[in-house]
Amino acid sequence: MCRNCNCGKEDKKENKNFYLTTPIYYVNGDPHVGTAYTTIAADVMNRYKKSMGEDTYFLTGTDEHGQKVEQTAKLKGYTPQEWTDHMIPNFKNMWSALNIKYDDFIRTTEERHKKSVKKILDVVYKNGDIYKGEYEGKYCISCETFFPENQLNGSNKCPDCGKELSLVKEESYFFRMSKYADKLLQHIDENPDFILPHSRRNEVIAFIKQGLQDLSISRNTFSWGIPIDFAPGHITYVWFDALTNYMTAVGYENNPEMFNKRWNNSRVVHMIGKDILRFHAIIWPCMLLSAGEKLPDSIVAHGWWTSEGEKMSKSKNNVVNPYDEVKKYGVDAFRYYLLREAGFGSDGDYSTKAVVTRINSELANDLGNLLNRTLGMYKKYFSGIVVANGKEEEIDKEVKDLFDEILKEVDNHMYFFEYSKALESIWKFISRLNKYIDETMPWALAKDEAHKERLGTVMNMLCEGLYKIAFLIAPYMPESAKKIYVQLGFNIDVENLRISEILTWNKFEVGHKLGEASPIFPRIEVEKEEVEAPKKELKVENPIDIKDFDKVEIKVVEILDVDKVEGADKLLKFKVFDGEFERQIVSGIAKYYPEYKKLVGEKVMAVANLKFTKLKGEVSQGMLLTTEDKNGVKLVFIEKTIQAGAIVK
Known part of the structure; x- marks a missing residue:
């Protein structure tokens, strides 16, 4: 297309x-x-x-x-x-x-x-x-x-x-x-x-x-x-x-x-x-x-890079030295952060806190744990030796169909040099495999000999998925991709991998021996800051009863589109999906989101049972929740894995 x-x-x-x-x-x-x-x-x-x-x-x-x-x-x-x-x-x-x-x-x-x-x-x-x-x-x-x-x-x-x-x-x-x-x-x-x-x-x-x-x-x-x-x-x-x-x-x-x-x-x-x-x-x-x-x-x-929110300057001693960062986090983590953090074309901020968060959350937790859990279970249930597949179920087909979609998404993003979006798509597949483990529950299947064949199918799906993930991340993190292949039991030159290698789901032959699991992205421990004890006695202004709170229906909504309200510089009109209906919500946050189109696809919180009202001629069918501090007003973003329509309690 x-x-x-x-x-x-x-x-x-x-x-x-x-x-x-x-x-x-x-x-x-x-x-x-x-x-x-x-x-x-x-x-x-x-x-x-x-x-x-x-x-x-x-x-x-x-x-x-x-x-x-x-x-x-x-x-x-x-x-x-x-x-x-x-x-x-x-x-x-x-x-x-x-x-x-x-x-x-x-x-x-x-x-x-x-x-x-x-x-x-x-x-x-x-x-x-x-x-x-x-x-x-x-x-x-x-x-x-x-x-x-x-x-x-x-x-x-x-x-x-x-x-x-x-x-x-x-x-x-x-x-x-x-x-x-x-x-x-x-x-x-x-x-x-x-x-x-x-x-x-x-x-x-x-x-x-x-x-x-x-x-x-x-x-x-x-x-x-x-x-x-x-x-x-x-x-x-x-x-x-x-x-x-x-x-x-x-x-x-x-x-x-x-x-x-x-x-x-x-x-x-x-x-x-x-x-x-x-x-x-x-x-x-x-x-x-x-x-x-x-x-x-x-x-x-x-775009350009700032450091901890400020322009880099030798006088401020805040210039980021790539050698130092590679020494601290590893070359692949450094490469990943730079291309994941900033949308290509936009300015990016190099923040130690953000680097550590991405390494611990996305690399260590999402990808690293998926690899370790999969290899650990395969070793426990089958001694690390690949077994035959059984009958495919609908959930397996869903994962395979998603992978085909991900390949198209990644290719389209890469055509336009949208590295961060391409990585986001890859992580969508990683998240799906983590969810697949929770849904198929290999530990429960392993308890019943009658489910042994199904257990083999589930474990093979996970290994095949990791094989494909290694291919997708190889341009960004070639050393890490190589390590994943080694742990999957393959000696592969990632420099010469081609797309044809991952289009089918048959890379693991029966009897193939998997390698040993080892953390590829060790978590980075952050020293906790000491928090001073509050000097004032805690007092709650205008306290409400739990029954009062229960009257407010707060839902997770997905932003489908955003536009300016004509004749109102401060207002944006959002088209959102609340899990059941599409609705329009008008919010006075235009000055805080000049690039408002980038909000499309995000998930936020909204009050769903507020009386409908009109603002500058536009119907508003709810209210988006925001935070406000010295840095201004910001929407409250929700993880994209949470379904639209989820109730906030």
């Missing part, structure tokens, strides 16, 4: 070649949690696409030219090349520690890249899209960007990094970017997935419609860069240099066969932070339009 509009039509056949890039990281700083997040997200996607049978190619690397590098190298007592050589191991070692498996690591100081930059400049120049002029304007050395006055609103500070701008006047060569504004707008309109998440499209479109200015692409006041053949004394300005790396790595300059496969006949995806979306979604496509090359298929922009 069409992913964009659910119109019922089939999507165009997807390309089985997949080319994925991270930004090239600037060498003047060490990698941090933000760069780790981008690279882990790219690694997970590359592993996933490979497991789906696609021919993938994954590129990362470093951006090594520019005035700031030249200045820093001189300050540190290095030549610019020596300084960049000195910094490269910081990135490669970090990616190794985070279990990143890239196909190519590109450096912009490599000869292959210099040749690519010269080639694209020559093509664009011959097309009449580069001309000589003079630039006078405000320039940020740190960001290596010129800013026109209409972006500064009278300020002399960089709108991106906040540092003071320098007034620069110099001869420069310009790229006629303004020429391609209409073509780019047309491309964005005709290709809905060109910018992901879709919420970022309007931001780019609005910027283009302001009017694109021609782009200064050369500098002659410093020398650390790629010389321009047709412009003696000038070096290539950062974006024509840096952005071309994506084509360099797949043979733009000297390997037409590779370039045709990896660029022209692949789904080409650039994964970046939202701070450089404008350069990738505007400058880069205009360069490619001028050069006559294919545009990337998707530019995917993720």
